[in-house]
Amino acid sequence: MKKILVLEDESSIRSFVVINLCRGGYDVIEAESGEEALKRLNEHPDIKVALLDVMLPGIDGFEVCRRIRATNSKIGIIMLTARAQEMDKVTGLMTGADDYVTKPFSPAELVARVDALFRRAGGDAEDAPEGEIWKEPFLLNTRNRTLEKNGQRVKLTQVEYTIMKMFMENPGKALSREEILDTVWGHDYFGEVKIVDVNIRRLRLKIEDNPTNPTYITTVWGYGYKWGF
Numbered sequence: 130m131k132k133i134l135v136l137e138d139e140s141s142i143r144s145f146v147v148i149n150l151c152r153g154g155y156d157v158i159e160a161e162s163g164e165e166a167l168k169r170l171n172e173h174p175d176i177k178v179a180l181l182d183v184m185l186p187g188i189d190g191f192e193v194c195r196r197i198r199a200t201n202s203k204i205g206i207i208m209l210t211a212r213a214q215e216m217d218k219v220t221g222l223m224t225g226a227d228d229y230v231t232k233p234f235s236p237a238e239l240v241a242r243v244d245a246l247f248r249r250a251g252g253d254a255e256d257a258p259e260g261e262i263w264k265e266p267f268l269l270n271t272r273n274r275t276l277e278k279n280g281q282r283v284k285l286t287q288v289e290y291t292i293m294k295m296f297m298e299n300p301g302k303a304l305s306r307e308e309i310l311d312t313v314w315g316h317d318y319f320g321e322v323k324i325v326d327v328n329i330r331r332l333r334l335k336i337e338d339n340p341t342n343p344t345y346i347t348t349v350w351g352y353g354y355k356w357g358f
């Protein structure tokens with residue numbers, strides 16, 4: 130069963146989201162506060178994706194995201210944001226979300242975004258070729274979907290892992306942002322290409338020796354990124 134958590138304090142928006150996700154074949158667990166969301170996640174460890182509203186009474190959606198990520202790097206997280214400044218915060222994104230949807234959104238858009246992330250978080254896709262990709266100081270294990278740097282485990286979200294795998298499979302090749310978007314999020318993704326930059330910024334914080342002067346994931350100006358040093 131495709132289980133998803135929806136955290137939204139406004140009941141009209143929550144119902145709208147829930148109805149559309151149910152139509153899309155999801156089993157939806159609802160929460161109206163951050164505290165309740167964390168409780169539901171404990172009760173349902175098989176939840177694969179969480180949709181988190183940002184503006185909430187009590188702890189906000191960013192804090193919920195941070196607390197989820199402290200113990201769970203596998204779950205897919207989409208933030209529901211209402212305003213431009215919230216989106217900037219997400220773009221500055223230290224909280225660990227994989228994607229964001231700005232209100233108001235269409236049901237088709239929302240479900241497509243959830244579908245795309247669910248495929249990643251579910252890890253059910255093309256897992257076939259298994260083994261290891263080794264590139265000093267990194268070791269990517271495609272069976273466990275894990276990354277090590279100098280023998281130390283680097284905790285990655287599923288999206289970050291998929292980006293990392295794409296880079297390590299294409300050493301020295303400039304990859305356009307659109308190409309990364311297509312490969313990681315899928316051709317049917319509705320979102321903006323900016324999400325690629327956001328995730329790469331966060332990935333750099335985790336893998337680079339000096340994230341402000343990256344040497345592993347380098348920027349190809351006006352085009353995209355390259356795995357190469």
Ligand code: CA
Nearest residue numbers: 138182184185
């Ligand atoms: Ca709200």
